[in-house]
Amino acid sequence: MSERKVERTASQSEALTDEEAERQIRRKSRRSFLLGAVTVAVAGSGWWKLRSLAPGSKEAQDLGDVAWPFRRALETNEKLSRAYFRDGRPAPTFPRKEAKEPRLNAQVGLPEEFDPAAWKLSLLGLKDMSAATATDEDPTPAVRLPIEAIKAFPKADMTVELKCIEGWADVVNWGGTPFAEFLKRYPPPTKSGKPVDLDNRLDDLPQYVALETPDGEYYVGLDIASAVHPQTLLCYEMNGEDLPLNHGAPLRLAIPVKYGIKNLQRIGTIRYTDERPKDYWAERGYDWYAGH
Amino acid sequence: MKRLEKKHPLAIRWFHWINFPVLAIMIWSGLLIYWANDIYRIGFGSHTLFKFFPDAFYHPATNLAGKIDAPLYTLDQKLATGMAWHFLFMWVFFLNGLLYVIYTTISGEWRYLVPTRRTFKEALQVVMHDLHLSKYHPPRRKFNGAQQIAYTSVILMGIGSLATGLAIYKPVQLAWLTTLLGGYTLARFFHFWLTIGYVGFFGIHVAQVIKAGWNNFRAMITGYEVVAAEEKPL
Structure with missing residues (x-):
């Protein structure tokens, strides 16, 4: 009881004259x-400094990237996300009848002049590149x-x-082929030399x-875990019909574990x-990982 | 005769004043993100009373000098900037809030803050008093019923912002949370309205602080309030 009393009185001063109280509170x-x-x-100066480093600022543009505090934060978040990422937590699926044509939001890498009949998928960095050929348009040998x-x-x-x-x-x-199925058929080299x-x-x-559009205007990078996720498709059908040209025909990426920006339309190179x-968007200040 | 009375612990004053600019940055960067898809409104059916936000809100047409093409500020075309700030300062917002909750729990300060059975009646009386509708006078206590409800709610709102924010930031790996909140679209809707809630809280809070006067405000900075010597200790 007495201890509590001491505690109480410690939080308040004894009675003071008005002047003394005034003097103490002033101090x-x-x-x-x-x-x-x-x-x-x-x-405030920290905030001012950070402002000059944020995406879109002149200094960040001069650096050609997002300056370190922001990029570091995005990368830290990415590390946590990647550590937590599991195939067993897939993107929720919906009844087929709810599907509709997605909003057309960006046409970078989808020029109006395009001949789907002449299109071929170019593959680089495979274990077996013996079938690689160069073409008139593309001198880099690739499997096509x-x-x-x-x-x-x-x-x-x-x-x-x-x-x-x-x-x-x-x-x-x-609709399309799972990227993992594609990878098994056209595997990259393994570090150990063992099969994939x-x-x-x-x-x-x-x-x-790394994926690019045929004209190289739009490009995305994927971490391997997201790329081989069972829901990552090399996609040639949308809502049961052939993929339309303005959504990236003949072949696009559908990767629901990432934001739309990673769902590259019209794959030219893998x-x-x-x-x-x-x-493309990481160079414009966005999160490179951009994944769920 | 007067005396100095300790009112707010040092830790709580720091948590409070750190949270103020951090929440401001979260709201500002949130607006930069919201601009990219500004779909919310107040209205019924096809009739819209107010759209979040009119164009003038994002870039007021004129600056103070009256120049049309030199807006005071611009909140549009800055999605990347908004996300960069939001995903950095979310950590500060979260850690500061977490430390506050831990501190109030361990120190026993929560006793002043968490509503009890009497609180709701008292809160109503306080509101009636503040609106000059009742002669009732709020009790001399650190926080009256209305304050207890407001300060506890704003912590719950903070937890809500974290939950809805995570649900739209990682909607696949945290699909259980996103689904619990009604899906990606609805979680974003809640995330937005919680922000409007903070703005409302801020408005009322500042008005009440102005009304309460300098002695009360000073206590949030120095920790001490000057009271008449004969008043009962808090």
Whole structure:
């Protein structure tokens, strides 16, 4: 009881004359407000500095990237996301009848003049590049596949949300071959030299997949775990019909574990690599990972 | 005769004043993100009373000097900027809030804050008093019923913002949470309205602080309030 009393009185002074009370509170105020002012000044200049480093600022543009505090934060978030990422937590699926044509949001990499009949998928960084050829348009030797070859692979379809980083989502039904099935048929080299084992030895593979449109205008990078996720499709059908040209025919990526920006329309090149690939929107200040 | 009375612990003053600019940054960067898909409105059916937000809100047409093509500020075309700030400062917002909750729990400060059975009646009386509709006078206590409800609600709102934010940031790996909140689209809707809630809280809070006066405000900075010597201790 007496201890509690001491505690009580410690939090309040004894009765003071008005002048003495005034003097004491002034002293406390001076100290606190001064400390407050210093804190505001430090925080304010920190904020000002950060502002000059944020995406879109002149300094960030000069650096050609997002300056370190912001990029570091995005990368830290990415590390946590990748550590938590499991195939067993797939993107929710929806009834087929809810599917509709997704909003047309960007046409970068989809020029109006395009001949689908002449299109071939170029593959780089495979284990076996012996079939690689150069063409008139593309002097880099690559393994080239017509759309029929991809359509001959096992097919899957799914009705999922295409989630835009802007904050909207459309339910779409995608049909195509799972990227994992494609990878098994056109594997990259493994570090150990052993055959590809997607269930147990993801580390054994190149860590990234780089995709580009045929004209090279739009490009995305994927971490290997997202690329071989069962819901990642090389897609040639949308809502049960042939993929239309303005959605990336003849072949596009549907990857519901990522935002829409990674769902590259019209794949020209697929390349396995251990170097983090460049990414169109990451170069414009967005999160490179952009995954769920 | 007067005396100085300790009112707000140092830790709580820091949590409070750190949260103020951090929440401001979260709201500002949230607006930069919201701009990219600004679909919410107040209305019924096809009739819209107010759209979040009119164009003038994103870039007021004139600056103070009256120049048409030089807006005071611009909130449009800055999605990347908004996300960069949002996904950095979310950590500060979260950690500061978490430390606050831990501190109030361990220190026992929660006793002043968490509503009890009497709180709701008292809160109503306080509101009636503030609106000059009743002669009732709020009790001399650290926080009256209305404050207890407001300060507890705003913490719950903070938890809500974290939950809805996570649900739209990682809607696949946290699909259980997103589904619980009604899906990606609805979770975003809640995330937005919680922000409007903070703005409302801020408005009322500042008005009440102004009304309560300097002695009360100073206590949030120095920790001490000057009271008449004969008043019962808090």
